[in-house]
Amino acid sequence: MPFSFALPTTSSANLSDFFTSSTHPSLPLLATTKRSVFKDALKKHKRISPRDQPAHLPAVQDAANAYIPYLLALNTASAYRDVGLEEVSVEIVKPLEVEWRTTISATIPGREAPRPKVTGLHHELAFTLSSLAYTYSLLARSQLRSLYASNVLSPEQRTAAISSAMKHLLDAHSIHSFLLSLPSVSAAKDGPPDVQASTITALAALAMAEATLVVVSKDDPYASAVADDRNENNRDWMYKAPTIPKVRAHLYARICLAAAEHAGQAHGLLARSATGKIDEDLIKYANDLRRTARGKAIRFLAINAELSGSTGEALAWLNGAKRELGLSSGSGEDGKRKGLRGLKQSWQERREDKRVEKGGEWGLDAGRLEESRIVEMLDAKWDRENSTVNVQLVPDFEPLLSQMPSGREYHTPQPWSPPVLDASSLMQMRAPPEPAQKAFEGEEDDSGSEGGYGGLSPEPVGAFPGTAADYGRSATSSSYY
Template sequence: MPFPFALPTTSSALLSSFVESATHPSLPLAATTKRSVLKDALKKHKRLAPRDRTAHLPTVQDAISNYVPFLIALYAASGLRDVGTERVDVDVRRPLEVEWRSTLSATLPGREPPRPTLIGLHHEVAFTLSTLAYTHSLLARSQLRMLHDATMMSNEQRTGAITAAMKHLLEVHSIHKYLLGLPSISAAKDAPPDIQPSTISALAALALAEATLLVVSKDDPYAAVVSDDRNESNRDWMFKAPSIPKVRAHVYARLCLAAAEHAGQAQGLLGPGKIDADLVKYVTGLRRTARGKAARFLAIDAELTGKTGEGLAWLQGARKEVGLASELKDGQRKGFKGLKQSWQERREDKRVEKGGEWGMDGGKLEEARVVEMLEAKWDKENSTINTQLVPPWEPLLANMPSGREYHSPQPYQPPQLDAQTLALMRAPPDPSESVFRGDEEDSGGDEYGGSTNEPVGAFPGTSHDYGRRGTSNSYY
């Protein structure tokens, strides 16, 4: 958690061939330069090894942030709107035609996602801001990744990492909501699945669900105890039993139910068959995790009031929500289903250690560990001390309370060109200076381990000394 989005790549485009400005003639060429830097950053990010991409995310974020003001200025001026307090005249020579990699489209195994040609500035705005949202989501994921490292983290460090991830996810939600507020994007009929209104709305709901769950995770001591218990370097085995005040346990349950509602909304908007199956599976798992957490907190609330039997019933409902099929006997899993779950957990732990695509189940395995820990502890106490009857869990789940919202997301304010930069755009472009078109070829491989621009056998960085590029398809 969050979902590991793949950043799309794009083709080069000379924006001055599609738009021109009588009042600010340098604006299209300056935008082309910023876009070329973004294109190169996305290509280089795709070629990096998965373990090296996290460190490159700030570079991609800066490239997008530098391009967005120029793109928004062109988009606003082409719609006869002012840029800030200044009037900018932009004439569209012909509709913009660019290619973007559709990374959320459902594709056959072993095939690259499609790279459709998109027509219009509104598609360029949608893909650029969506890529910025994906980057924020990956930055949030990198913050939460530290919680699974082998090193021990203090409560302050844990809270800081979760708070930073929460801010990134709220920014993701705001960006998607901003895109839905643009009429040309919300009404687009020819958009690929990545930037269709239903997909953008689903991703906004997904980000809000993830951010709401992080509010609970920030103050959830049980998940931290399970994580530390799994850590081999943890020697602090004599710790005070975690406790949650009664009122807060009930509040946390309602927050989890609100997150489950947002995840359920996203699940309904992501139509099967058009969107990547991994994303649909993740959203489904996140919804079940949120409902399992809610049942677990209601169990804690019941146990704190001395109703251990009811608490065990709530835990049985939590097991049902997260899909925990194995049963416990003397605190140990039994049967083939228990072996299968243990194998899945070990495989997930190895993914975390190696920096792989962990958390693709939406956090169900982590929540299942917490539920089993509490169930084993309370069942032992109930069998030896309290001896309370465990009621059926079905009526309890049917009468869950309503969700409660926590966040009040602020609207996204895209960066605008300042007055000084706009004033510089009034000068005509220097004919002696050529616009930067980027160092990456459109035909070059944009995947990890793909082809490069260097001729075969050439020393790196000397491609300009050769008569042809290394990506030529000619035999001679």
Template sequence: MPFPFALPTTSSVLLSDCFSSVTHPSLPLQATTKRSVLKDTLKKHKRLPAQSRSSHLSIVQDALTNYIPYLLALNTASSFRDVGTERVDVDVVKPLEVEWRTPLTAALPGREAPRPKLTGIHNEIAFTFSTLAHVHVLLARSQLGFLHGSPSLSQDQRTTALATAMKHLLEAHSILKYLLSVPSVSASKESPIDVQPSTISALASLALAEATLTVVSKDDPYAAAVADDRDETNRDWMFKAPTIPKVRAHLFARICLAAAEHASQACGLLTGNTAGKVDEDLSKYANDLRRTARAKSIRFLAIDTELSGNTGEGLAWLRGAKKELGLAVELEDGKRKGFRGLKQSWQEKREDRRIEKGGEWGMDAGRLEEARVVEMLEAKWDRENSAVNVQTVPPFEPLLARLPTGREYHTPQAYEPPTLDAYILTQLRAPPDPEDLAFRGDEEDSGGEERFRRGDPPGAFPGAGLDYERSATSSSYY
């Protein structure tokens, strides 16, 4: 399940005060207007309830897509390069200074993420494109959340949702890779941890790992069987058992190992960053995704082995998968026992409640869900082995030592950012009307973030907490 990124917010800035153009004098003014719309959209998105944010993501995506062509035009022209086939002269009047909220930077519990003042257009480009990548990840998350929230979907509906999620994750990966190709961004060493090259590379690896696992989820009947088992209205288990072709089981194992390699690379980049400390939830998620991908690959190897008639060795593979998940809980008659089993069951129920309420679920990267699948297979095979096959279960450590190599499934395409049309560039040659002012946005520069976060006094009108505060010069309540 993709990570639930929090979209950043930004301050207001007049690009027309920082850039001027002799050939296209309306360009800085129009860029300011597009950016102000983006600023308002991000602030409104932050104040929405968690259940309403997924439907607002398309509006944020449109605001980013409309602003990027003007931002790239200013960056290209200020570097004495042509915009498309047209020459655009842009002079830098003063360095661009703007504030961006940094939600991936570690902060004290209960504190808002910092919003440092950043200098240079390269920071503006980095935050704008990384925000667009986060939007695509959140769109993929909403598609996968639709699957988990509605377990009784048809196969066509599941395939469509998974294909859409995969498309968004690959788009996020391409955007982040494009951002690393921007020289001013990749060479920046003083930027916040959110847009450091190592963090951008880690996020790109995470997106690719999640897209790779989505390929397997599309044709994984065992995960669907566990989801159907939790659906009280489902009765398919009475007449149909999940099956999987033997050849594809080994192929899926190698694809999952490739995803684990990408997640491991992301985990190393996030934990080894010396420029600052990344949010702990993101680092933990990357580690859980690596463990989930490895356990899933081992589970497919177990399926491949069991289909060959080696049930004992298949059980050994499953125990190795539980070891990778960090949930080595013994089963007794198909049920967990001990304190660790009770704790795992409590965590799964809490995760189910989060899915029902639409909260920040999936922070374990599917680790608990994979544990359910492994335990379902282990209980089933253990009963069969005890009653029919009676094969010895070997130790799993030698099996884990001979895991196959990973196999890449995707060939990510290069990202092509939106550019200004020739017709729009022609219109920007006209000088702006002296009476026209740049649109600063409807939201306050602070976005009301401090005001909306502070609790109101009892009985006060919502949002009127500031009216009840004492004045700074008063030393009395009266």
């Protein structure tokens, strides 16, 4: 369900050309080496196939965590502050200039995202920490994918996957919040839209919305029942009926409403901050996440009404959830969808199931189709019961929606503790580097137009094969996605 972020890539940079230290001469050299390893990890992640990318995420995470202490040390010492308990002197020879490929900025369809040159250590910090936050979101995606794939999970495995995904999303939120706490990053106006303060604020709100919505997934029996029902490998229906325990529906509804508020804040910031400059898929995802959270909240309020015996009111709540999720209101007594709109939705759901199995770009609707299945299942079940057993009138849902409760926060955000250099590492950097010692500059190619997975170089549309270099960096490519 978390958004499928694309990790940015960056150019090579010898930090010794931009920084010098009289107290710790080896600091710029070692920082260059760590940065080169991080750069290689990002470029390798981009070149491998989408199916293998989730397994490579821990390598990107380790490379980022190894580079961040040196980057923070340079940033702190260049501002004439002590690194930990040790005084470190760093002088800026010239402003740092590197290229970072933007990944959430709007681009021309079919063309690879640009790699603009950014100036300043604060932009290097923003892109590096944002890459780590994206990595945590992608790790959460890999955990949650197991809930919707064809493999059958035990309750313990399901709980472990949800708990791990929740932790990763909270880490992503903490990193975005840490970025906003840096004055040089929050006050910068010259950077790309990816590292603008409004965009980082929106991404922090989006991660919190996703982490809040994951809370109810652990104890939501209806979501697991629908997932098991469409799972071809599940054989539990042969010998036992699905058990639906009672849930704290009203509490879950308020938690979902809190998630909807965070998603609405993210959507508003992304849509207003840089019109035409943020990827439309990300803006649409934030809006779909808000609708999914509100639809889930209304569904829990319907469950709360049904548990109290008000089946007619519960059906009215479900009608409100249908409108929030964009479902067709017309359905027959058998619960089957009618018309072209229902056919289109069924086709979209089948295509989404194939994406989940292949591990590709699934979940771009923020779980809206999955929630629609749950609402339709409950609507068909309760409508049959209301038509045969206890007949109750179904009121209008507009007055009910106006009486929805306020949201309730579940998580208490914790500040992020970045990795720092210990005293022994700082002491070793007091020794000057050997005259012949050079920093590791990486093994990956530093071309501005990287090929996709498989090492294929992009060819411009209509160009003769093998002449891509003649077109410079304006060559179009869809390999980035």
